[in-house]
Amino acid sequence: MATDTPIADPSLDPILADLAELVGVESPSHDLVALQRCAEVLAGIVERRLGTRPELVDTPAGPIVHWRAPGEAKVLILGHHDTVFPIGTLARRPFAVADGCATGPGVFDMKAGIVQAIHAVAALADPSGVEIMMTPDEEVGSEASRALLEARAAACGRVLVLEPSADGGALKTGRKxxxxxxxxxxxxxxxxxxxxxxxxxxxxxxxxxxxxxxxxxxxxxxxxxxxxxxxxxxxxxxxxxxxxxxxxxxxxxxxxxxxxxxxxxxxxxxxxxxxxxxxxxxxxxxxPPMHPRASAALFPVAVEAARAAGIGDVDGVAVGGGSDGNFTAALGIPTLDGLGAVGGGAHADHEYVVVATIVPRTRMLAELMSRL
Incomplete structure (x- = not known):
């Protein structure tokens, strides 16, 4: 990948279609049947958009969805497909798009980020060196996924975490x-x-x-x-x-x-x-803590990418919550978090994603990857 790599314009309708499909499959942590079903649906979306099917890596906590582009590993796109919502939430609160917002269980944390990542990779003319890993147990500590995600992060040398943004679309440059x-x-x-x-x-x-x-x-x-x-x-x-x-x-x-x-x-x-x-x-x-120095090399590149995507300047903030980026940052691997959806209400019934931000954020991620 290089800065002159062509980038296709992401399209909102297919992104929303994939998001509806993924949110429509409930995936609470610890529910192995539900997580298997979600991983299969996610694998289908990846194959449809990226042309090859990801590997489903079995763990005691459910399947890790792992996709690799050809070429030497250069960047790991990291996230999780488990949610905090129990089976039955979808019947009460199905996926919907209204008043400029997408809603549904897990839409903000972090199924919109997953779909944005897939479409960002699809927008690259040459995705060589990109890996995508979506774990099944981030919400409950990542015990089963930690060894593999750390190994692949070390092999790739850079980690972009598609957890939701901080307020106003800010990126997460540090975590407790x-x-x-x-x-x-x-x-x-x-x-x-x-x-x-x-x-x-x-x-x-x-x-x-x-x-x-x-x-x-x-x-x-x-x-x-x-x-x-x-x-x-x-x-x-x-x-x-x-x-x-x-x-x-x-x-x-x-x-x-x-x-x-x-x-x-x-x-x-x-x-x-x-x-x-x-x-x-x-x-x-x-x-362990994610110290802001872990994001020091990547954040300026993300600022450039945001400008190229038409977003303008983005802020970087340290937050109290943890993610799998804590693990990779603690190993000294450059890590930038909060690259996913813009919205609010994580883990709550009023969870939402601002639809108008989906395409620009997808483009920003593609621009960022093209610069690495």
């Missing part, structure tokens, strides 16, 4: 590291009315811990530590033998991972005032 700790407090059950003193109340012990956990954040370093979910007990008249607390963690500085892991370990070792309660710490920080 993301993780979830689970604090499991083990106690002992007993009858809450007849002999509560014979039990060990794990819920009371957990309540002591939650206040301490909430102090582990560091605003000066933009580290957030937020207890988000708790479950305890089996019945209202039973002293709870087990309580589980889930804690969302976001970091910018890599050193914060070690500090927080140490703080959680010390918390478990210190214990609580509830005699007999024991504490177990599970989980941790799954996605």
């Amino acid at each position: 590291g993301v993780g979830t700790f689970e604090v499991v407090v083990h106690g002992k059950a007993s009858h809450a009315g007849l002999e509560p003193e014979k039990g060990v109340n794990s819920l009371v012990a957990a309540a002591e811990l939650i206040g301490s956990i909430a102090t582990f954040g560091d605003p000066a370093l933009a580290t957030t530590v937020t207890p988000t979910m708790a479950t305890a007990g089996t019945a209202e008249n039973v002293v709870p033998a087990e309580t589980r607390v889930r804690v969302d963690v976001r970091i910018v500085e890599p050193a914060e991972q070690q500090r927080l892991e140490g703080a959680m370990t010390a918390l478990a070792e210190r214990g609580t005032s509830v005699a007999g309660a024991t504490i177990e710490i599970l989980g941790g920080i799954n996605r």
Whole structure:
């Protein structure tokens, strides 16, 4: 690919047709049957637009859809085809285009980005060196996909992530590291009315811990530590033998991972005032931070591409959420994120994509690839 590579003008109607087809196949994480069905539909769209069928790589989390153009690998287009929406959402909220917006489960995060990527590659007269990889488990941590996506990212040397844009179409030049700790407090059950003193109340012990956990954040370093979910007990008249607390963690500085892991370990070792309660710490920080320096080489090229596509200047911002770009950036591979759809409402019923931005964003991606 080179800057003088001809680029065809993407057309909105076929992009919307492919988007309707892809959104019309529900693909919640962990549903292997649904993810297989979605991967097959996605493979059909890729074959129809790019001329060859992608490989479906089986994983315990579902199929990875992996397409390669001929030639030495130069750039990996990365995304995911799983969504957060359960089966049945489509019946209540089918794909639609109205009032300038496309709606439907997963349309913004990130099925529009997938379709835009396919049509951007199709717009290139010479897509040599381009790879497309769409994983089935990004929404749940990418455990099954991580090894392959990291290997192909290293082979390609550049990664363009088709996650949705930030507000106003901004590209994502940095991301926080993301993780979830689970604090499991083990106690002992007993009858809450007849002999509560014979039990060990794990819920009371957990309540002591939650206040301490909430102090582990560091605003000066933009580290957030937020207890988000708790479950305890089996019945209202039973002293709870087990309580589980889930804690969302976001970091910018890599050193914060070690500090927080140490703080959680010390918390478990210190214990609580509830005699007999024991504490177990599970989980941790799954996605390392994506430092802005990872995008430093690619962002100026994307700015040029946006201008060539008629979009004008685009901004670059750091965001709190994670993506598979966190993994590739942490390996030192140039990575630029947020190249997908413009819209809003990710993970929510009001999720939408601004239709007027679809063709320019597709053209921008093609222009960007042509410059790499």
